Amino acid sequence: MSTESSYYVPEQSKLPIITAAGMGLIAYGAATWVLGGTNMIFLVGMLIMAAVMYKWWSTVIDENMRGLASHQLKHSYVLGMLWFIFSEVMFFAAFFGALFYVRVIVNSWLGGEAAFGMFDNTPTDAAVANNALLWPGYETQWPVMVTPDQAANGAAAQFSGPEQSMSFPGWDRLLQWLPLWNTLVLLTSSFTVHIAHTGLKNHDRKKFVTWLGITVALGVIFLILQAEEYIEAYQHMGLTLESGIYGTTFFMLTGFHGAHVTLGTVMLLIAFLRSLKGHFTHDDQFGFEAAAWYWHFVDVVWVGLFIFVYVLA
Amino acid sequence: MSKRAKALFLSLLSLVVSLSFAGSAIAASTGRELNMPQGVTEVSQAAYDIHMIMVWVCTVIGVGVFGFMFYVMYAHRKSRGAVAENFHENLVVELLWTIVPAIILIVMAVPATTALMKVYNTENPDIDIKVTGYQWKWQYEYVGEGVKFMSELNTSSDEIYGRAPKGEHYLREVTQPLVIPAGKKVRFLITGNDVIHSWWVPDFGVKRDAVPGLFTSAWAKTDQPGIYVGECTELCGLGHAFMPVVVEVKEEAEYNEWLAGKKAEAAEYASTIGKTWTFDELMVRGEEVYTRSCASCHQADGKGIPGVFPALKGSPIALGPPEGHIGILINGVAGTSMQSFADQLSEVDIAAVVHYERNAWGNDVGDVVQPVDVLNYKQNQ
Amino acid sequence: MAHGPAKGIGRWLFTTNHKDIGTLYLWFSFAMFLLGGFFAMVIRAELFQPGMQLVKPEFFNQMTTMHGLVMVFGAIMPAFVGLANWMIPMMIGAPDMALPRMNNLSFWILPFAFAILTSTLFMDGGGPNFGWTFYAPLSTTYAPDSVNYFIFAMHIMGASSIMGSINIIATVMNMRAPGMTYMKMPLFVWTWVITAFLLVAVMPVLAGAVTMMLMDINFGTSFFNAAGGGDPVLFQHVFWFFGHPEVYIIILPAFGVVSQIIPTFSRKPLFGYSSMVYATAAIAFLSFIVWAHHMFTVGMPIAGELYFMYATMLIAVPTGVKVFNWITTMYKGSLTFETPMLFSIAFVILFTFGGFTGLMLSIAAADMQYHDTYFVVAHFHYVMVAGAVFSGTAAIYYWLPKWCGKMYNETMGQVQFWVAFVGFNIAFMPQHFLGLAGMPRRYADYGLQFADWNMVSSVGAFIYGGAQLMLLFNVVMTIRNGKPVSDPKVWEGAEGLEWTVPTPAPYHTFATPPTVK
Numbered sequence A: 001m002s003t004e005s006s007y008y009v010p011e012q013s014k015l016p017i018i019t020a021a022g023m024g025l026i027a028y029g030a031a032t033w034v035l036g037g038t039n040m041i042f043l044v045g046m047l048i049m050a051a052v053m054y055k056w057w058s059t060v061i062d063e064n065m066r067g068l069a070s071h072q073l074k075h076s077y078v079l080g081m082l083w084f085i086f087s088e089v090m091f092f093a094a095f096f097g098a099l100f101y102v103r104v105i106v107n108s109w110l111g112g113e114a115a116f117g118m119f120d121n122t123p124t125d126a127a128v129a130n131n132a133l134l135w136p137g138y139e140t141q142w143p144v145m146v147t148p149d150q151a152a153n154g155a156a157a158q159f160s161g162p163e164q165s166m167s168f169p170g171w172d173r174l175l176q177w178l179p180l181w182n183t184l185v186l187l188t189s190s191f192t193v194h195i196a197h198t199g200l201k202n203h204d205r206k207k208f209v210t211w212l213g214i215t216v217a218l219g220v221i222f223l224i225l226q227a228e229e230y231i232e233a234y235q236h237m238g239l240t241l242e243s244g245i246y247g248t249t250f251f252m253l254t255g256f257h258g259a260h261v262t263l264g265t266v267m268l269l270i271a272f273l274r275s276l277k278g279h280f281t282h283d284d285q286f287g288f289e290a291a292a293w294y295w296h297f298v299d300v301v302w303v304g305l306f307i308f309v310y311v312l313a
Numbered sequence B: 001m002s003k004r005a006k007a008l009f010l011s012l013l014s015l016v017v018s019l020s021f022a023g024s025a026i027a028a029s030t031g032r033e034l035n036m037p038q039g040v041t042e043v044s045q046a047a048y049d050i051h052m053i054m055v056w057v058c059t060v061i062g063v064g065v066f067g068f069m070f071y072v073m074y075a076h077r078k079s080r081g082a083v084a085e086n087f088h089e090n091l092v093v094e095l096l097w098t099i100v101p102a103i104i105l106i107v108m109a110v111p112a113t114t115a116l117m118k119v120y121n122t123e124n125p126d127i128d129i130k131v132t133g134y135q136w137k138w139q140y141e142y143v144g145e146g147v148k149f150m151s152e153l154n155t156s157s158d159e160i161y162g163r164a165p166k167g168e169h170y171l172r173e174v175t176q177p178l179v180i181p182a183g184k185k186v187r188f189l190i191t192g193n194d195v196i197h198s199w200w201v202p203d204f205g206v207k208r209d210a211v212p213g214l215f216t217s218a219w220a221k222t223d224q225p226g227i228y229v230g231e232c233t234e235l236c237g238l239g240h241a242f243m244p245v246v247v248e249v250k251e252e253a254e255y256n257e258w259l260a261g262k263k264a265e266a267a268e269y270a271s272t273i274g275k276t277w278t279f280d281e282l283m284v285r286g287e288e289v290y291t292r293s294c295a296s297c298h299q300a301d302g303k304g305i306p307g308v309f310p311a312l313k314g315s316p317i318a319l320g321p322p323e324g325h326i327g328i329l330i331n332g333v334a335g336t337s338m339q340s341f342a343d344q345l346s347e348v349d350i351a352a353v354v355h356y357e358r359n360a361w362g363n364d365v366g367d368v369v370q371p372v373d374v375l376n377y378k379q380n381q
Numbered sequence C: 001m002a003h004g005p006a007k008g009i010g011r012w013l014f015t016t017n018h019k020d021i022g023t024l025y026l027w028f029s030f031a032m033f034l035l036g037g038f039f040a041m042v043i044r045a046e047l048f049q050p051g052m053q054l055v056k057p058e059f060f061n062q063m064t065t066m067h068g069l070v071m072v073f074g075a076i077m078p079a080f081v082g083l084a085n086w087m088i089p090m091m092i093g094a095p096d097m098a099l100p101r102m103n104n105l106s107f108w109i110l111p112f113a114f115a116i117l118t119s120t121l122f123m124d125g126g127g128p129n130f131g132w133t134f135y136a137p138l139s140t141t142y143a144p145d146s147v148n149y150f151i152f153a154m155h156i157m158g159a160s161s162i163m164g165s166i167n168i169i170a171t172v173m174n175m176r177a178p179g180m181t182y183m184k185m186p187l188f189v190w191t192w193v194i195t196a197f198l199l200v201a202v203m204p205v206l207a208g209a210v211t212m213m214l215m216d217i218n219f220g221t222s223f224f225n226a227a228g229g230g231d232p233v234l235f236q237h238v239f240w241f242f243g244h245p246e247v248y249i250i251i252l253p254a255f256g257v258v259s260q261i262i263p264t265f266s267r268k269p270l271f272g273y274s275s276m277v278y279a280t281a282a283i284a285f286l287s288f289i290v291w292a293h294h295m296f297t298v299g300m301p302i303a304g305e306l307y308f309m310y311a312t313m314l315i316a317v318p319t320g321v322k323v324f325n326w327i328t329t330m331y332k333g334s335l336t337f338e339t340p341m342l343f344s345i346a347f348v349i350l351f352t353f354g355g356f357t358g359l360m361l362s363i364a365a366a367d368m369q370y371h372d373t374y375f376v377v378a379h380f381h382y383v384m385v386a387g388a389v390f391s392g393t394a395a396i397y398y399w400l401p402k403w404c405g406k407m408y409n410e411t412m413g414q415v416q417f418w419v420a421f422v423g424f425n426i427a428f429m430p431q432h433f434l435g436l437a438g439m440p441r442r443y444a445d446y447g448l449q450f451a452d453w454n455m456v457s458s459v460g461a462f463i464y465g466g467a468q469l470m471l472l473f474n475v476v477m478t479i480r481n482g483k484p485v486s487d488p489k490v491w492e493g494a495e496g497l498e499w500t501v502p503t504p505a506p507y508h509t510f511a512t513p514p515t516v517k
């Protein structure tokens, strides 16, 4: 509820409409590009966006430094960030939902089994027919190493499953299992960002800057490891976007997560650079906090991924 | 209009509206044109019954709610000197109008559940029929009998585009209807070949989506022979309105005769495949096949629709060696709406249509494509 | 802070003022309404008679699709965002929206998104032709190339909605005047916060759905392809997880509008304020768990069907509470029937009627007959046109005097109402009969047995279309030469903060927050 007597309403601004134009160009350009056309429109859009975002953030930071931002406005920013993160949660929910649906329900159906095995173990007529008439030879399995197409059509299949999956490789090869390292890296980074935060709150600037720096580094390490994992998948395991539903869900979930880690790392990096300039104080640190919340969110998503994409197979 | 006249007008109109609601409910319960058909199966009857229960429940609630509303609009008008009171809460009525509708719904859930159980009772069928939706026709396969055929719209495009008067069965006629026996439980296993279609026969109360790559199932059992017409009810592209479902229910004996005839037909056809056809015979037959199966996409003039369906007039494939052309018909083009016709057209028809395309619209290749060529192609694959 | 609007076109392009942005939203949505309505007119003209007369089937499908998309995303949603922009700050005593620049961004994305979307109609292969529900694989493997433009247009449109909603949530949570507790907020504000929650929750899911399409089309994934282990029906689950809440996103703000107008012209406070709030929240909650009632025919196991049927039926309870509350608000009031009130009353009647058919649709066994027929089309036009559009029209007549300080001409308003009311019912009542008699939706052509009712429906649609042109005329006439009003209250029975500021509302209201007792 409003407690202060005035709220900062910015003057007219050219930024929003330029941003909108940038987004329009990106959308139009991306479509042209995937259709095999020029990627110039897309790139121009991206450039505009980058420039305008830079300008926009600096304006906001500048307003903050000039003391225009009241507590109330800052609270608006906080709410904005929190609800933005919530919307991201829902975006991931769509992909996790898709994963559960194909794993639990579709997979059983295609293999001729009951979809809700926990309630009733008799498959429906339709499920039996799926296996008998459409995809003979397909067996319910996760990860899907042999796609229904492959089971039914052999070499003529358009979709063939991977040669190897990313799941838990057995205790003896535990240490070569990248996802485990990735998990450790990310969990640690959530922890280090928290330490940085406590440093800031306790007026310990050095602690803040150091641990924030470490966090950024961990984010970068994570991304490198993930790139490593993808290269491995494409070059040695036959696991690609095209290798059926397992490849599809694997790359889409980890890929979007990776994109979010990238964004989070950039946000933390900006916070880091600002912290070097002495921008944050113990009671004014929204820019950093927003990045930190985002980082924790990315971390939680990873835990979900680790469990449902890698471990439970 | 004076205030009073306006108010009168308003209440009169409201009355008309509420009466017309009740009226349409009553009309719905009598006129066949206006209402859901009762149909000829247990399932369609169950759907009809629950539908009527709902119509009446809603009508009664509606008349009550709107009746009260119109009374208020009449009695508490400012122009009649009404002075507003100031109450704005009453726990008792608020609870009542939460609980009473909830109870009504719970009661209605009972018949709704039993009706659904009937719909889902697909067990122990006497006959299995596989129904496959294609862009824009149906294929019926009598599982285990070796009989299958396509069922396509039989209304000419002249009728559709107003160049000829529309016949009595406009858009309700097909080349070959599905035939099923009376008194037997028939289970339909429904799937799609390309996009999602939906197989609907209102008189059976059967509507199931034809999802490519997965089956759905439904069933029908009726004692009433006759012809039942339905539609494709899932948007499936430009021919969505042009792929009716026609089912003929025959007495069992007649059905058996029909089925035997179908089997014989298939056997006979196999023996004539070696015949050599003349150029003109093939052109005539080819044009028929083309109009029926290809023109919806590639258009009657062979020019296609730019950006969606390629032109065959002047197409390098049509002008090139016949094998390439036959190959496209047999295998389709994966990932496009150019489906495989190997299952839909006989060797003769494939040969004829390829021949036609190579020699129509100024594609003057001049050679003759024989059914054996098609057979050879298939065997060499 | 500047005290008046800037001069020239820059005022509109660069504005951060909630009233300006509200105005932009409203005009934009009206333009889209005319465009979507024009598409509907093409549909109705083609269906006037059996046979193909005006357009080819492939174009017909594009018209149906674009009509649905433009109406839902371009006309109705922005219209209510426009109302929210104008009214929420005034209703809760805030100087502006919480994040004014982002507010402008949310708006300006829309013209770009819809420019991209409409431009697809002129591309090779045509625009989206797979229905506004864009079911895979018709919208993936079998779609025209322009589907990629459609996908990215949806992405940025979604971004616009999410930002708009976050702004509304932040405004309501953070900007209320002292004393304006949650349970004192006008119902319009309440319905909008809840709508905004719904939007933030489901627009990302829509983004997910179109992203999966994009991947399936261009990058070889198999989300919606059973051959690779996916399932076309997965698309429908994801889509309707967004799509069902979406229809309540459309109707909840409409509920809010009506809950403001009925008390005003009954001269009596809203009956059951708190139960209205709880009912809205209950509807919003339920809307997340009923999505598969759009999919009763896809072959779900019976357990799933039963669950979704029961859950859907439940929505009638909180919705009923709202209907009863509105009527009881009128009960023992002192009623007058100005145009906004007429539209609101028609809303209550026709929406309830549409709700009844919705309840019928929720009965799975019967829906096997109704599904994808004109019965469904009739249902949703009753709730969306007689629901959302009628309440939007009511809102315009109700608040226009406040916005521009001019009174509309009552006679013209009433004439417009009756033309709309009669035209609407002639257009859509017969569609119930068509559907029951077996006419599927999205049909470019139909059998002769459906000819009569289709003709009636088309005539009604043209009348109703005419009523929209009258609305446009009325609004323009009011702005140009309506009778000036200066009474802050405008309406005798109006209550609330927005009616305490001068008429027309000054460019900046509440530079210092008012205190609410």
Ligand code: HEA
Binding pocket: B057, B058, B061, B065, B101, B102, B104, B105, C133, C247, C248, C250, C251, C293, C294, C312, C313, C315, C316, C317, C319, C320, C321, C323, C351, C352, C353, C354, C355, C356, C357, C358, C359, C360, C361, C362, C363, C367, C370, C371, C372, C376, C379, C380, C383, C384, C387, C388
């Ligand atoms: C504004 C939008 C809106 C609203 C509010 C609703 C409201 C409801 N809708 Fe509707 N619906 C749509 C928009 C909307 N719908 C659209 C766009 C589609 C089609 C999408 C597409 O396929 O393109 C659709 C389709 C649709 C279907 C799928 C049909 C099919 O495709 O086969 C179903 C099925 O259950 C359904 C049900 C309901 C129900 C139960 C309600 C309930 O909320 C209604 C509740 C209201 C009442 C019941 C009336 C008031 C209550 C009382 C007076 C209390 C007492 C009453 C009783 C106890 C009976 N709707």
Ligand code: HEA
Binding pocket: C033, C034, C035, C036, C037, C038, C040, C041, C043, C044, C064, C065, C067, C068, C069, C071, C072, C076, C130, C131, C132, C133, C377, C381, C384, C385, C388, C389, C427, C441, C442, C443, C444, C461, C462, C463, C464, C465, C466, C468, C469
């Ligand atoms: C809130 C959303 C909304 C609104 C307001 C409307 C408004 C109207 N709609 Fe609807 N409609 C949908 C949402 C909406 N619709 C959706 C979601 C679908 C499903 C799409 C799909 O299947 O994918 C649909 C589908 C749909 C169909 C079924 C199409 C099919 O299945 O093939 C029809 C057919 O009659 C129809 C008609 C109309 C009419 C006549 C109006 C009228 O109310 C429109 C009135 C407005 C105007 C007419 C504009 C003003 C006038 C002019 C621009 C000047 C020109 C006027 C004249 C020449 C008279 N709509």
Ligand code: CUA
Binding pocket: B133, B134, B136, B196, B197, B198, B232, B233, B234, B235, B236, B237, B239, B240, B241, B243
């Ligand atoms: Cu097939 Cu519609």
Ligand SMILES: [Cu+2]
Binding pocket: C243, C244, C247, C291, C293, C294
């Ligand atoms: Cu719904």
